[in-house]
Amino acid sequence: MGNFDLLMHGFGVAITPMHLLLMVVGVLLGLVVGVLPGLGAPNGVSLLIPLTFTLDPTSAIILLSSMYWGALFGGSTTSILFNIPGEPSSVATTFDGYPMARSGQSTRALTLAFMSAGIGALLGVIVITLLAGWASNFALRFGAPEYFAVYFLAFAAFIGMGSASPVKTVVALATGLLLASVGMDNVTGEVRLTFGFSDLLGGISFLVVVIGLFGIGELLATVQEGLSFRGVSSRIDLRDVLRTIAELPRYWATSVRSGLVGIWMGITPGGPTAASFMSYGIARQASRKGQAFGTGRPEGIIAPETADHSAGTCAMLPMLALGVPSSATAAVMMGGLMIWGLTPGPMLFATKPDFVWGLIASMYVSNVIGVILVLLTVPMFAALLRIPFSIIGPMIVAICFVGGYTVSNASFDLWLVLLFGVVGYLFTRLDYPLAPLVLAMVLGHKAENAFHQSMILSDGSLSVFFSNTLVSSIMALGLALLILPKLLHLGGRLRRRQPVE
Amino acid sequence: MTVRRFHAEIGTAIGTGAIGAAAVIGATELGYGWEESGPQSGYFPFYVGLILIAASLWNLVAAFVKHRRPALDDAGIEAPFLDGERLARLGGFLAAMLAFVVATLTLGIYVGATGYIAWNTWRKGGYRVPVALAIGLGFAAALYIIFEVIFLMPLPKGPIEPLLGIY
Numbered sequence: 001m002g003n004f005d006l007l008m009h010g011f012g013v014a015i016t017p018m019h020l021l022l023m024v025v026g027v028l029l030g031l032v033v034g035v036l037p038g039l040g041a042p043n044g045v046s047l048l049i050p051l052t053f054t055l056d057p058t059s060a061i062i063l064l065s066s067m068y069w070g071a072l073f074g075g076s077t078t079s080i081l082f083n084i085p086g087e088p089s090s091v092a093t094t095f096d097g098y099p100m101a102r103s104g105q106s107t108r109a110l111t112l113a114f115m116s117a118g119i120g121a122l123l124g125v126i127v128i129t130l131l132a133g134w135a136s137n138f139a140l141r142f143g144a145p146e147y148f149a150v151y152f153l154a155f156a157a158f159i160g161m162g163s164a165s166p167v168k169t170v171v172a173l174a175t176g177l178l179l180a181s182v183g184m185d186n187v188t189g190e191v192r193l194t195f196g197f198s199d200l201l202g203g204i205s206f207l208v209v210v211i212g213l214f215g216i217g218e219l220l221a222t223v224q225e226g227l228s229f230r231g232v233s234s235r236i237d238l239r240d241v242l243r244t245i246a247e248l249p250r251y252w253a254t255s256v257r258s259g260l261v262g263i264w265m266g267i268t269p270g271g272p273t274a275a276s277f278m279s280y281g282i283a284r285q286a287s288r289k290g291q292a293f294g295t296g297r298p299e300g301i302i303a304p305e306t307a308d309h310s311a312g313t314c315a316m317l318p319m320l321a322l323g324v325p326s327s328a329t330a331a332v333m334m335g336g337l338m339i340w341g342l343t344p345g346p347m348l349f350a351t352k353p354d355f356v357w358g359l360i361a362s363m364y365v366s367n368v369i370g371v372i373l374v375l376l377t378v379p380m381f382a383a384l385l386r387i388p389f390s391i392i393g394p395m396i397v398a399i400c401f402v403g404g405y406t407v408s409n410a411s412f413d414l415w416l417v418l419l420f421g422v423v424g425y426l427f428t429r430l431d432y433p434l435a436p437l438v439l440a441m442v443l444g445h446k447a448e449n450a451f452h453q454s455m456i457l458s459d460g461s462l463s464v465f466f467s468n469t470l471v472s473s474i475m476a477l478g479l480a481l482l483i484l485p486k487l488l489h490l491g492g493r494l495r496r497r498q499p500v501e
Numbered sequence: 502m503t504v505r506r507f508h509a510e511i512g513t514a515i516g517t518g519a520i521g522a523a524a525v526i527g528a529t530e531l532g533y534g535w536e537e538s539g540p541q542s543g544y545f546p547f548y549v550g551l552i553l554i555a556a557s558l559w560n561l562v563a564a565f566v567k568h569r570r571p572a573l574d575d576a577g578i579e580a581p582f583l584d585g586e587r588l589a590r591l592g593g594f595l596a597a598m599l600a601f602v603v604a605t606l607t608l609g610i611y612v613g614a615t616g617y618i619a620w621n622t623w624r625k626g627g628y629r630v631p632v633a634l635a636i637g638l639g640f641a642a643a644l645y646i647i648f649e650v651i652f653l654m655p656l657p658k659g660p661i662e663p664l665l666g667i668y
Contacts, residue, residue, distance in 0.1 A: 050654070051652050051654075054652070054653075167556050167559045167560055167563070168556075168560065170552065170553075170556040171517050171553060171556045171557060171560065174521065174549050174550075174552050174553035174556065175517060175520060175553065177545075177549045178520060178521070178524045178546060178549055178550060178553065181524075181545060181546045181549075185542045187542070188541070188542040190531060190542040192527065192528075192531060192542055192543070192546060193523070193524060193527040193528075193546060195523070195527065216598075220591060220594065220595070223590055223591060223594045224583065224587045224590055224591045225587075388626050390621050390622060390625035390626035390627075391618070391621070391622050391626055391636060393594075393621070394597075394617055394618045394621040394622075395618060395640055397598055397601070397617075398601070398610075398613075398614045398617060398618065398640065398644075401601070401602065401605065401610075402610060402614075402644060402648065402656060405610070405656065405657060406648070406654050406656070409654075409655070411606055411657060414602050414605060414606065415602065418598065418599070418602055421598075422595075426509065426512075426513050427513075429509065429582065430506070430509055430510060430513055432513070448545045451545065452539055452540060452545075455539050455540055456538070456539040460535055460539070460540075
């Protein structure tokens, strides 16, 4: 069967009354999570995972992915109306979105953002549809050394391409790998790094860590700023919506360019946040004369939003086909997959076509539902931010702790949530990236297993990672990603410095 | 009292280094060498721990270098990390959260959440006590309905719930 037939089959799976209802619920929950500061997509999805244990995996992933799209939409809403990015990936949207809303064109700004977000997501899903079959066939040729090489590539890309200091990224990755290795070792069956604490025997759940790092950590950052919300009017006028949709085709070049940036950053582990900034930067450089960027220029909203959403959707492809998520939220979802008893990777496409293609088809449907729902409900959700922080803040805290508890009904996890909340706050303030830590926690076991098996294959020689063309080229690419970006950066700095001296 | 970024960088680097050291110590107890069937179970944590120690040392030294030679400072190492006002705000919030966790572990989540939210609404939000209590109780009731009734997931309970007939 070709990809198209599989996709049609997927639509058959995705479009049932139950799944459509789950999409609506997911998008609405995502909007709440995206709008509220302190609740973002990664920990929103973490909070929801324990509640999905009663659903079948296809319904569960449809609910979780719809929540992710909703959170992306919600993040843009607060960026535009309140100048507060609800998600890190919607920071770039504040640059032009808030000024446009301030000048009385909030409907136009929101419509531009939502429509380009929808377009970006659709571009991303189309790419996934086209590449899915190819990517899974490619990944079928992988053995243990190749898998380790791919994990190495993902870690290297975070170190080399991330915006944070490379050494701090290494710290985050290594911490995540060590946290993952606490508890029972699933290769040798030995208990590791528990230091006699029986609470640690079962290991440290990455869901609990994510809830602490992203939920409590972000709230602490909000509290220390003594945040007060100052919003602009959020009424939506239908005529303005239609007029704005009519002006969209004029910006087709920006949309296509931003979509491509997002797709590239989504498939390679750059992530949505980097994609939106990069796309904004490119749009600013490519713009001809006219109103300056930062004062409410349409391209300044279209570029980051399109890239953000196409990167968000494309991050699902490496997660499904290789088992390597390229964003924190995709990492959490992949952890969910493993909890439901599915193994992400090429075999998933062969053994669970309903799941994979149902998910891909649902992305088309739920993004369309998302655009419509968000336009209808924006005033309601914006009102959430008018609730005083002294009420909503503690409620988010309580929800985070309850969510941490429900992961495995362990009281000890409450302490972990608190501990990682403080860690998350410190790491964010000191520019340690959090996404690599989550990625390393989810991939830790798999990376170690792949390494272990490769070492057994080769009798302990590292040369196994350069034993054939496929694995050597992945390792070489990883090493290049690790070293080249910083070298180029350093070279550029030295060259600039010379004329001054 | 003001905490500078310098202090926070140093503290965090020492903390992450300590995690690395703990991993290395734990791994040496398990054995990090090779045996017939491949690497021993401490092998992976041992080397990752070493990498973490090295990276933490680098961050520690980098913070000191920037502290001594301000010309190399690009991150504002001497900038205040937390001034007195923010420290007080953050400390108050954390203390309330700690009290909430302790209350949840001893008295159950419903009592803990009601008290925590009511206290914040009353003291920080400036609402009257009855209103604050009503908001707290409403939140606890919502938790009960969503988790225990709809999703059938038991939440931690204390000595009070059985008296009300809730198990």
